[in-house]
Amino acid sequence: MTHKFTKAALLAAVSAGVLATPALAQQTVDVITVTAQKREQGIQDVPIAVTAFNAELLQNSGVRDIKDLAVIAPGLNVTSTSNEYSTTARIRGVGTVGDNPGLESSVGIVIDGVPRARNGVSFGDLGELERIEVLRGPQGTLFGANTSAGLINVVTQDPEFEFSANAELTYQTDGADGYRVSGSVTGPIAEDAIAFRLYGARGDREGYLTVQNFGGPRTITEDNDQDFFTIRGQLLVNFDDRGSLELSGDFTTRDENCCGAPSIVSGPTAAAINALVPGGRPLPGQEDPFSRVIQANRDTTQDIDDSGFQAEFNYEFDGFDLTAIGSIRDYELVTGQDTDFTGADIVYRDPSLNSFEFSNSTFELRANGQTDNLDWLVGFFYSQEDLTRRDAIVYGAHFEPYLGLIGGGNPALVTTLANGLGGAFIPGYTPLAPGQGAPAGGGNNQGDTYNQDGNTFALFTHNTWAIGENTDLTFGLRYTQTEKNADARFSPSNVPACDVWETVFGEALDFSTPQAQAILAGFSQASGVPVPSLIQFGTFTCLPGARDVYSNINFDQTREEDEITGLISLSHRFTDDFLVYGTYSRGYKAGGFNLDRFTQAGAQQVNFTNVLNGTEQYPAQFEPEIVDSFELGFKTEGFNDTLLANLYLFYSDFETFQLNTFNGIAFFVTSLTEGASTRGAELELLWFPENAPGLTLQGGLTYADATYNSFAPTGTADVDRLSGQNFSLAPEWYASGAVTYRRGFGDNMEWLAHLDGRYMSEQNTGSDLDPEKIQDAYFLLNARFGIGAEDESWGLEFFARNLLDEDYIQVGFDGPFQPGSFNAFLGQPRVVGVTLRARR
Structure with a gap:
């Protein structure tokens, strides 16, 4: 029934567009501009697998943060786990799992030209968007380390010299009641010289999980709620016709309770939990995760403050353009957790003892220009970061x-x-x-403190040489030098x-x-x-949190890395509407430190005897991730530039691959020196049918085979089961699509109908590939219908996310300290709502 309904809905939307009479101006694909190569170019001219989503599609699809983007972006998967920071983006099956800040992302995120050094500090309200670009494959030449799988490039709206004001109010219900109100104002301060934009938003949402707290001390009876406030100010200063300076600052605060995880499989230890707290965990055969009832007697508090300031200077000299971008950002997370995910008081994280603070400053200077047959770009980049993690797992009375x-x-x-x-x-x-x-109160109950500081310096160049009338050679190099220092102060334990x-x-x-x-x-x-x-x-x-051995470990280490990444690409335009390119690129993800207590490093147990007597270091370091990637792309346009149809074939070979996995006792990091690979194909379409102005169809299909290379047995079951297997959270098939239709009626009125959806084939959602963590194929469908004024002075829209109320798990994991039991973080249930917009 579900599939029949989905097909009927999509068919009806398409048919309505085909039969409609012309009412709106015809759109074409040749005007789509991206900055994927750090200068404005037509999307069909760049030899990159890049998809751009404009402000209208993002608004119709309800994209407020990067997590929402996954529904419409080909080959993108975004999952959240134990807290807001633990959100991971994957492209073509490649990403990094875990809440350990020592691990950096395989998918880079850049917002208004500034890279966010950790995925977790990038997932919040994005404000007023101009477009989002998703670049697939390594992007190490222009964007540096930690883009070995791809990049999400977010561009927000600039201040304008014409006054306007916007207001929006949204109310949602069904899965979780809540509201969101936002507004902005922009306009001139000095005519054609200084303009400003001010944006603010406030939102509150009830949780979509019901909590059985068994007398606490937790008193809150819902989970996965959200309460946030954000404000952003921008000032644009024009220097005659040749230059500009844009200053911007933002602040966001979020208060949440997140994230509970119901039982998907209860093992034999469930009987012991129920003997202590009847009903503390479902008994075998009684699991019902999609009742969305969880057991948690401890708080899951998440308090987040995120703020930053940045400046961008652009100037057109006679022979080249100069761009300088500097930023300062601060992020702080206070986090609590019911670490056993049951109603028994076994282990927990007290919010007063668990936090993460991250400060990051960046500066980039680049120049680009053109000669008769060369488009050149050179630049340098510097980043300085400081992070502090406090972590304590405390024993409860049970x-x-x-x-x-x-x-x-x-x-x-x-x-x-x-x-x-x-x-x-x-x-x-x-x-x-x-x-x-x-x-009760035992464990490392004073909290371990991890400090890491890092400095990164890079020189890069990216150039396109027109070697023939329709043939271009693109080549680039980047030299990156990174130094990281880490130390830990482990607290004595009370067990x-x-x-x-x-x-x-x-x-x-x-x-x-x-x-x-x-x-x-x-x-x-x-x-x-x-x-x-x-x-x-x-x-x-003697679990890691109970052992005094850590307090006698001298953990004060430094690592330095020098890496050269680059690309070479040959493209040929056979006709005005047909471009073929082949690209080799080398990507890089930095090595680092495992900022955690652990008893296993890679496939080996930690030799505490040697660590204590000083013959070897505490094995906290892990090696960088290096990838060589090959891509063959075909970019086409048709039907008078109203159809874009692109095909990409790709193969990426990882010399080493960083894996962070949980074995039921602790997380451990493994650098798989045998490597891994991902290969496949992507098809993307964008169509503005000529006989139906107002109709837009956009979609993509991705096949990705992301696989660990086979390796000899290590003796560690959690590592050995990965040999020759597919990555976790890497379905072979992704399909995404969006259908939008606008049509005028009456006097200066119009209506809107929009559908977007995503299909993902079967995938294992657990980092250690336990079969209990497999998620079957599923399909998500979102819908929106609205009416309003053609001049957008007002609009009223009704929407539904996860319209079919599909049940699915995001990430499965071993029940902590409960052999044979498994829990999962769930996807959101259906939400319906209404949005009222006004513009002046």
Whole structure:
């Protein structure tokens, strides 16, 4: 029924356009301008797989932030996980998962010429948009590191010299009630010399997850809500006809509770949780994630402040144009989490102990010009960043009895085994009472502090040489030098039972030594617990947050990188409407530091013995990601420049690939030195039918086979299962499309009908590819219908997002400290609403 409805709706929209009488001016594709190569060019003239979305399509599709863009952008997938910062963009199946700020993105995001150094600091209200460009494939020549998969280039509206004011009010309901109000004003301060624009927005949305809090201390009974305010001011100064200076500043604050995750599979540990808190996790067979009811007794507070200032100077000299862009930005996130994702009080993150602060300054200077047969560009770029992460996982009142129940069915087992070990091997040992082994408030409860600063310097050039009448050779190089310094201050932990294990077996907790094996054998005989079970129980008693070994680690490291990236592209225009190009490009994603407590680095366990005695560093560093990419593109226009039809064939080979995955206990970073690859094809269409002015059809189809290369077994199951498999969150097929039709009626009135949708084939949503995390193929459909004045002085629109109320998961993950259980972050349910716009 769903597919029949979808096809009928699309067919009706298209048919209405075909049968309509001409009412609006005819549009053509040859006037579409992009800045994908850092100068204004026609979209069909650049040898890049780039799709541009103008302000009208973005408005009709309800695009307020980059997450909304995924519905209409070919080959783009955007997912959110445990908080607002943990939002990841992927292009052609390639992206970076995790909330660890030491990891940078494979998909760059640039807003008004300024790169945002982390994906998480880019996902908010974008304000008034002029266009968004999605560039696919490595963009390392012009945009530098961390664009190895592609780039999202956002261009907002500039101040204007003609006065206008806009206001918009939106109310939504169904999945989550809420409102959004925004307004702007622009105009001249001094005629033709100084203009301004001021924009502000305020929004509030209820959560679309219902929370069972089991008496708290959490009191809020909904999750995934949103409350935000943003303001942006711009000032444009013109210097005669040759130059301009634009100053802009913005501030955004967001208060949310995010993000709960219901159970998709409950394993055997669910019985232990329910023994402590009846109903704390659905029992096996009772999982119902799309009831959108979650269990969480702890706060999921998210408080975000994001602000920045930037200046852009442009001047046309006699032989070249000069552009300088400088920026200063600050981002702060305070975050809480119910880390066990159940109603039991096992582990949590207290908002007062968990935060992320990020400051970033950038400056870019470039010059470009043209001679008879050469379009040239040279420039340099500098970036300085400072980040601080505070992270603490605190034990709740149920941690100790829960561990005892899953370890042997005895809620006092933690203290029983600790007392047995302590009494046998620690002289003068004082036994622990039940509840004292891993007490409430235990763990690294003062918070670890990670500091990282970095400096990046780059020189780049990008040139197009007309080697024939219709043949161009484009070539570019970029030299990037990066230095990063990182240190960590690990807090002591308060878990007395783990202190016993570390005292008996040493701080390294190495169970493989002959002495440790002898102790385990003797204690196994005395306690009746098998040696493998003792090792597993000791590991769970001494989770990373419980271990004092970290507080004795000297983590103060520096890494330097020098990398050359570039491209060479040959293009030939066979006719005015047919361009073919072939491109080789080399992309680069920076290496860095794993800013986290971890016991596994890559495929190997951390050798704490060597780290403590100083013979090796704490293995926090991971290597850069290098990609060589090849692309063959065919760009065509037809029907009097009313049809754009482009085809791209691509292959990208990653020499190394950065992977961040969660094994149910902790995140660990792996640099897959055997590499990975992605290959496939893309087709994109844009059509303004000549016999139906007012009708626009835009869409794309992507096939991408993103696969880890096969490698020899490492002995680590979470790594080995990746060999030869597809990436997570990388469906083979993406399809997206939008149909818009405007038609006039009455006296100076018009109506609007719009549909947009996205199809994604089956994908595994978990970074370790557990089969429980597979999401079947699904289809999302959005719709909008409105009426208003032709001069846009007012408009009233009704909309629906996820019109068919499709249920799907964004990301699946192992239930923390719950072997055999899995949770998932869900996609949003259907939302319907109404928008009123006014313009003067």
